[in-house]
Amino acid sequence: MKLTLQILLIAALPASLLADIIVAKGSSGWSYLETTNGDDPDGSDSDYDDTWYNPSVSGYTGVTYDGPAFTTSGTAPFHYGAITGFPSGTGTPLALPASGDRKVTYFYKIIDGGAYGYNNLELNALVDDGAAFYLNGQLIATDGVIGSTYTFSREASSAGDETTYDGIPLIGSPIIQPGLNLLAVSVHQVSDTSSDLGLDIELSGTAVSYNTIVSSGSSGWNYLQITNGDDPMDNDTDFDTTWFNPTTSNYAGTNYDGPSFSAGTNTPIYYGSVEVLSGGTELTDPDPDNGYAFYMYKEIDGGTEGYASLNLSMLADDGAFVYLNGELIARDGVLGDGTFTTLTEGSGDEENYDDIPLIGNPSIRPGTNLLAVSVHQNDYDSSDMGIDLQLSAAPTLVTTYSGEWAMLNPIDANGDGYDPATADADFNTTWFDQSYASYTGSAYDGPAFTGSLATPIQYTQVSGTGAVDGLESPYTGITSPNSGTRNTAYFLKTFTSDEALDALKLTILADDGAYIYLNGNHVATVGDLPDDATLDTWGQLAGSGSDEDVPEEIFIFGSDIVTAGENLIAVSLHNTSATSSDLGFQMVLQRADDLEILRGPYLQKAGESIMTVRWRTNQEGASIVRYGDSPTNLTETVTLDNNTTEHIVEISGLEPATKYYYEIETAHAGGEVKIEASTDQSFQTHPVAGTDVPTRIWVIGDSGTTRDEKIAVYDAYLNLTGPAHTDVWLMLGDNAYGSGTDQEFQEAVFDSYPELLKDTVLWSCLGNHETDTDDGQPYIDIHSFPTAGESGGVASGSERYYSFDYGNIHFISIDSETASNAQDLPGGGGMIDWLELDLQSTDKDWIIALFHHGPYTKGSHDSDLKDKHINTRRYITPLLEKYGCDLILNGHSHVYERSMLINGHHSNFSTDDTSDSSTFNSANVTAGGHVVDAGNGSDLGSVDAAGNFNSSGADGAYEKPVNVGEQGTVYSTIGASGHATNWADGSEDFVNLNPHPVHIVNLLLMGSSIVEVDGNTLNFQYIDQDGNVRDDFTIKKDGYYEAWINNHNGVTDQAFAEDPDHDGIPSGIEYVLGGTALGPDCVILPKLDTTGSNLVFGFNRLVESAEDTTQIFEYSTELDGTWTPLNITDPKSSSVILGTSVGGIQSVTINISPSLAPDGRLFGRLRVIKD
Amino acid sequence: MNYLLPIVLCVNLFTHALQAHETLDKQIQKANETLKSNPSDTNELLYRARLHWEHKDYDKAFADLDRLEKIAPLSSKLHLLKARILTDLDRYEEASASLGKFFVAEPQSIDAHLLRSKISDYTGKGYQAIADARVAIKLAKKPPLSSYLQLIAMERKYGSEDSTAEAFALAKSAVGSIPSLLETQAEWLAESGNPEQASIIYTKIREKTPSLSFTIWLDEAYMWDKLAKKSYAYHARLQAKEAWKSLSPKIQQRKAMTEKYKSLLLSLKKP
Structure with a gap:
């Protein structure tokens, strides 16, 4: 419970309340020098200004000080005149100098840093008017004084705040050293006539539990x-x-x-x-x-x-x-x-x-x-x-080079090892708890443990014996018994502890295996030995050797497992074979750190009914997630007894499009740690696939730096988006420079976006820097991406490429980096085959693809020259365009680029054609070119030649009629979310003078993109680090009815109101109701159900028909009476219930109260208007 | 204890990772300057060789690697890079020799085994191609799908029916029965004279991913066509037509899919 409480406090309280108070408000023990006569002390002591703040006094070693004597034993607060913030009658009143003589007053105080000192210092002070603060002779802070020196003539820059204690920023990261330290303060008046002066401080910090070596x-x-x-x-x-x-x-x-x-x-x-x-x-x-x-x-x-x-x-x-x-x-x-x-x-x-x-x-x-x-x-x-x-170094109980180990290495006169139990029948139950030195244990009468050895200990390396690879040097060599009798050796030593301990960390390298005992209790087993320590006999061999290169970390928990005072640790060291040539061990035994959460929580692999919550702890333990509909109502719990530091909890059975609040906890025998639920810690499941919901997507590329500008890009987005939830977060690769190591991910991702990570699922594609470490393994290990189609889309079998659905959007993450994927060809079951199956399978209205290497860029990389860019134009973009992909997002070039609406500028499934920029045909596709719409696609404005976004020059949204194949794709390079560098020609101009011809916006500008999808409209904006819109376009889809009727082969009369199949239902109604224009289908008409408490009209409709028709259900008590309309499309009436989309069809249920049909008669009709 | 060697060389291809954002010419120019002041900078030489390679300036890349080999004969990575470049140039025997030198220092390199598998394939050394692909899988902590696919490709080309089937089983046990893998397995089964088994696999794909039924029926029809089993092919096409009806209207509207469907209708009309 103690551990949990600590985390709770961290979550709830300011850091200052958690810290140790080193100097309290109103503290005593101050020395001070008043200068009531207005004379500069430097006048009588020429090095006063260089020495007063660091004097050797009272056991503290500073410099020699021979200036005016300080008055001792003062108690804060100090003041003359009236200081509002000090309770009256407290502290030490100072003499009021004459007006004109009120300059500087000097203070210092010895503070004790204890055994290991303090860090993470915080300074709060009430200073009137200004002050300079020194710690051990170093300036650590100033308040209200400006300049490089703080001598007697220095005046405060303004009258201080005499009412409240304020946090004073520290210069650098000063620490309190172990032992004695000296804190000094010079307090300066704003003018020599100022009527009051005051000082009180509070200094707090975190006690350091380490031995400082350097x-x-x-x-x-x-x-x-x-x-x-x-x-x-x-x-x-x-x-x-x-x-x-x-x-x-x-x-x-x-x-x-x-x-x-x-x-x-x-x-x-x-x-x-x-x-x-x-x-x-x-x-x-x-x-x-x-x-x-x-x-x-x-x-x-x-x-x-x-x-x-x-x-x-x-x-x-x-x-x-x-x-x-x-x-x-x-x-x-x-x-x-x-x-x-x-x-x-x-x-x-x-x-x-x-x-x-x-x-x-x-x-x-x-x-x-x-x-x-x-x-x-x-x-x-x-x-x-x-x-x-x-x-x-952390304090240890037993350390790598600890001495005074006693040993029983049973060897007889012939040099053969032997079983000590042959000489002492109860050896196996007494040796590890024997009274030894000042430890009082059991009576022991077996072979004596002797010597005073220091670890590491191993067989002396002579002919026929080998070394335990991972042991530190130098080591203590012990005699190896004759081959065939090298079974077991026994060691023990005593150690003292200042306090009883319940949690220990044992870091041990034991070749080949070992049983560990503390004060007679078996506490750990190393290597492949039976857990049952009653089997710890001389003849017991380890099954296979433990790792002799890397020490194993074992956490040991138990009430008072170490007692205050003398303790005994015992080790029996076992070989895998009696002929084994090496045997040895070293260990570090120390108090276990508190269980901590090092990373997360962060959200991964989501879907309509699933969510993955991940975090990392410093010690292994169970993974627990509690969730519910409010932070105070966490009704559900998932517990994995997986004993891991990398916690991956996949929650299933969730409701679609639902917000859940959650908390995480890791628990082990020594305690637990949790991050409690809060209003800003929640996750949202995806909407039912295929449903139209307004969706906000944040896109960043090459964000892997740790620069301030990168954070500015993030802050700009947070400020702009406000409390609105980010539904989808896309990272375009190179998420952690320079080599995609786990630590670099910690800094560039987890430390950089803490707010978003805990309530928004992070999706990504693989960048080149990710693969610089172990071919991208840290990236793979850190993320949980769908490989089995869990989030929608076709199973890919790989986290390097995958797809997922969010509502009516299908996202495809492609690997343009790994050679085996990026150079994949059709037919081998690889990424290209998967991509085509995935595209054939998706029924979402929008397709957005992301991969790192852009097909078209003249940013810091040139897509004409580099293979990884060229590769994307061979099979990837031809497939994406073939199936109507709307938006392709890339990074790699550290710039912003955005194309017009284009189609077909690629190698068209060929490995021969590189389709470089010179082959771009700026004619319209109808004339054999590559341009679908050469405009800027914006309803808001345009980007001028200088790169500024203006409210004029809007060319209007791009249109992608579905009835003519949804032709046209916009490509964007968003590679400047971490830093902006240069163009392919080496220039650093704000606007690229030699852009790729597909691009109509080219900016050397840091930023990110916001994509919003709502129904048949997709809007994209590029936002700079100040939150300004720097580019904008919209894609609109229409032509749904036309596409539907086009699929009716042989129907020549395609008008909305016509009835080519002569079944009495116009094609427009058949379209909305999911019927056919090729034959009678009266069964699709709305039906009335009067069996329930309401009058219920019900029918099915084609979901996408809501995009290009307005649908109104009307009812009336008389055919020629007044008809009351109920809108079925957006905004729909509250009486209308829309069902889940199945194969693009959804149910529509309209409830009408019987009170509206007082005569027991009601007429209903469906009106459909083509938009 | 590398530090005891006469010249320490643990060259890292990625030391210059962040510089890679500059243009290639600029990077080469910078490397030239560095090497001008310190011609023995082994890291820089290897880095420049890689840049020359990316620039397709092979002679200069080889010149840098040759110089590097003289300065630091114990370097291993230069041999891997040289093997890659030689492979690009279809000089497989030399690539293989260079790779051999690399293996002396780093016998556990997954990349090198995969590269040698490909080189062996190009030179018709089927057994070695299979063996290296298997080793690459064995060495990896969590082998990627692409490693399994390399093994399958080599087994299909050089292995027995049993060993190829085993390779597919190995892949499926690692990544699951994903449609793209099953589709490839069905193609292989058809090629190897087991169309009935291929048909079973196609059925599995359709059961697992109904939205792919239409295209997988077309795949199956294509398989029967190739085997001149006209009635089977016709049946598959009829099934494809039925499957089309159950497709989401959105999929039906996609131009690429509409064209497939129209083509299907045409082929059904043919005698």
């Missing part, structure tokens, strides 16, 4: 900067493999004979202006265009047992490789192996320290270790570069 701003670094661009490999051919692991004073690495590093440097290290880095070491600006890597390393102390469970927080502008003891442990924004000229994938975040994922589970050894970093630029001519980092 702090930000740390000393002892050695660095190498080369400003002339000469690659150090030129003079030292093994530089790239040795610089990060040199032998130093106390560290034994490799022989390094390259350029000398400069010693004694402090971080941050930088040149140019890196937003939040100051102090430290400022490097020389390199020569122009020579901004290559710089290198640094330092020795770090691992203490007596080393550290595990490391955390790296780093600010690298632009990116870096990080090595520990010669092994790469982290990379930030860089790929491959580091060389002098390696460039980063992005420009780095120079404003924040980020937690950097570590590669593997690196540990710090006891004694001296070496940490090395190479820092890399995004561009050789970049003006700034810098780094600072903090390396810390």
Whole structure:
């Protein structure tokens, strides 16, 4: 329950209420210096301005201060004059200087950072009039004072707010260090005659539970900067493999004979202006265009047992490789192996320290270790570069290099292993709970456990034995018994804990398998061993070896599984075979983190009756979704006891077109975590396929950056759309730069669109950057797209291409990137075959296709030159156009382009013809060309030559009459939702001067598109990052009746009111009622049912007939009386009930109260008017 | 411990991923500048070779790869890229040799096995083509449908009836009985003299996806036509005509479908 409560608080309360209060309002222990005589203290102490805010006092180590003495033991709030926001009679009143002498008052206070310090600091203060705040000698905030120095002569820029405590923005991400820290404040008057001055503050933060090994701003670094661009490999051919692991004073690495590093440097290290880095070491600006890597390393102390469970927080502008003891442990924004000229994938975040994922589970050894970093630029001519980092370790109970393990490795005098139970009958039930050292357990009288070994422990590698691959080095070697008797070895050690614990995390590498005991309780089994620990005997062999490369994470839960004080951990290590050549283990035992939700919730694979809710947790557990019709009425629950961190809950049996509120929960034996239902956390099922519902679609392409402009595009959409629900959200690929890794998806998708992800289903097609990692596997793993036709459309068998329906729209996501799909030809059962079947099968009025590589672009890619674009014109667009696709959406080029209504500019099912732009025929299709409508398709306006959208020049909507084959498709490149780059000719003009001839709008402008479909109308707009409409067009469909009558072979008299089959029913009525013009079909006429409480007229109708006819049902008590109309088409009367569409036919039920037929007689008639 | 090698080379084709948004010429120009100041930049050489390849400037691509091989003989990815380029140029024997060098360093590469499967197909080495397609499936955590289709294509061409049937079964167990796969299976069954079984498969598609009944009946009619089973073909066409009636009006209105239907009516009128 504790864990759940924590999440609930996060959801409900401001972060400040969750944080620890480090300095409370009205706190005591302040020292202060009044300047009542108006004299600048710098006058009597020349370095006063450089020292007062960082003095060595009361155990805190700062700088020597020899200025005027501060008064001690002050209690906030401090004030002279009347400060409205301070309760009267509280705090410390200061002396009121004479008018003209009221300048600056100085304060400082020692604060205790505890064992590990605090981060995520927040500062609230009531300051009259302005102030500068320092922490451990660094400026961390200002309030109401402007300038670069805050000396005695500095006046506040305005009179402060003396009524309320305000949040003060912090400069960078300051932290409270473990132990003593010093907070200092100078309070400045707005003028020397101001009558009042005041200060009180509250400083809060999150207690850090880590041991800081390398702090930000740390000393002892050695660095190498080369400003002339000469690659150090030129003079030292093994530089790239040795610089990060040199032998130093106390560290034994490799022989390094390259350029000398400069010693004694402090971080941050930088040149140019890196937003939040100051102090430290400022490097020389390199020569122009020579901004290559710089290198640094330092020795770090691992203490007596080393550290595990490391955390790296780093600010690298632009990116870096990080090595520990010669092994790469982290990379930030860089790929491959580091060389002098390696460039980063992005420009780095120079404003924040980020937690950097570590590669593997690196540990710090006891004694001296070496940490090395190479820092890399995004561009050789970049003006700034810098780094600072903090390396810390979570507290552990037992760590990788823990010592004092006692061992029983039973070997007899002949060197053979033997079963200890032969010497001690109750060995198997007592050895793991024996009283040992200061642990009190069971009596044990078996073979003695001896030694004081440090892990990792494994068989000494001599002839005939091998190494356990994944163990850290150095290791402790133990004797291996003779081959054929290498069964089991036993280990135990004691450890102390400050508190009793209910949840533990064990990270263990055990070759080949192991039983783990804590205080006499079996708590875990590693590898292929029976779960039943009573089978833990010397002769028990593991079935197959556990992974000897990668440690296994096991969470252990139980009340007081670790007690406060002394504890005993015991390990029996088993081989798979008595002849096995290797055996060994290492482990980290620590308190388990709280169960957390790391990602989501987000919505995937939806349909009329299904929805998929996904999220990720840091620990495995069950997946639970509760949902209902309001946040307080979650009546339904889906629980999957799947014990996973990747939660995928597919809900079925839902009502179509229905909004459900939901909450998610993960639970395991140690607790649970949930994100509770709220008004903004809901999902909506799709409408019944084929029904017309107003639909809003948001489209973004190449949005995979993390830039502010990308967020501006998102915000512009949110502002524009307001509370309206986004029904369909399409991403056009390249959703996460630079390589589509899971972490990049976290930043570019999950951290970027949090509001939309939890209430709108995200659909996408595959981009090229997605496939840069493991051929797109992270993209596939992150998403749940329909492969079996679950969301409508024909089953594709692949998440790389699929289709789905939303109401009367059929969406098709195509893979233009993966060679096997993009180059697919008909006949092999691949994407092209699927696409044609899917198109043949859909009965939706609208078809929208999306794929990454546009058939027509002269944006940052040229569709005339690149195969992936050309491929799309061979089979994909010919098929899409053949079956009447209305809109094709693409990305890849980082621009906005939009075509006129065109048809046939493709290779027409040929791999020979590339159909490049020179072959575009601007004549109308009726004259053998490719143009269906050369206008701009807008009812609102037009885009002028300068790229501005004006309210004049509208050419009117595009029309696609269904009776002549719905000919015409609009193509749009929406590739600038993450950044805009350039045109194919290299220019960066706002409007492309050399556009592809199909396009009538070409803008180098970031933005996104909103597509709205309502009945027979589709409207498309391109919206820039300020929310302005920059392009607009509409497609309208008509000709439904004409198409219907055309399908009646032999009917020459096709007019709406004619009756060619002479059955007494005009063709128009037959059309609406789903009849035929080829013979009698009186059965289709409306029927009256008088058996119920109402008079009910009922009939079926063709759904699409509502698009081009107005249908009115009329009733009257007299044939020649007054007829009362009930509209059946939009807006329909409330007395009319429309049924679900089945095969394009739906029922119409009209209820009329008997009270309207007082004489028991009522006439009804159906009137149909062709629009 | 790669770091102990004389020259470290773990080249990554995607190091320049973001730069790929520039025009090809501009990218090549930039790579030229980088290599001018640092001619031994192995990453850049490989990258430029790929750009030249994309630009279809094969000689320059080979020149860069040759130079790379001299500087960094332990590079493996250069051999994969060279194999791809040589395959594009239909120089399969050389491509195969280059791929062999790549396999020495990276025997578990799925991409390389799929590429070798195709090269083997082009050179008529059916057994190898099948074997590589199978290995690619085995190596993948979750093999994509395209890998199964490659195996099926190779089995159809070089394998036995049983092994091809097994390949279809393998694909269906992985991705389900999707219509496009069943349609291909039916085509294969017809080709291999089992039209009755093909007919059963067509029936399965129609049962599974009724909206495809019309076109699948036409497929079946086409199959019987090819086998000169006129009465069967006629029956299938009659069934297609019936299926048309149950199609949604929207599908009936699509020009491509209307044309199919008109063609069907014409063929039914023929004696």
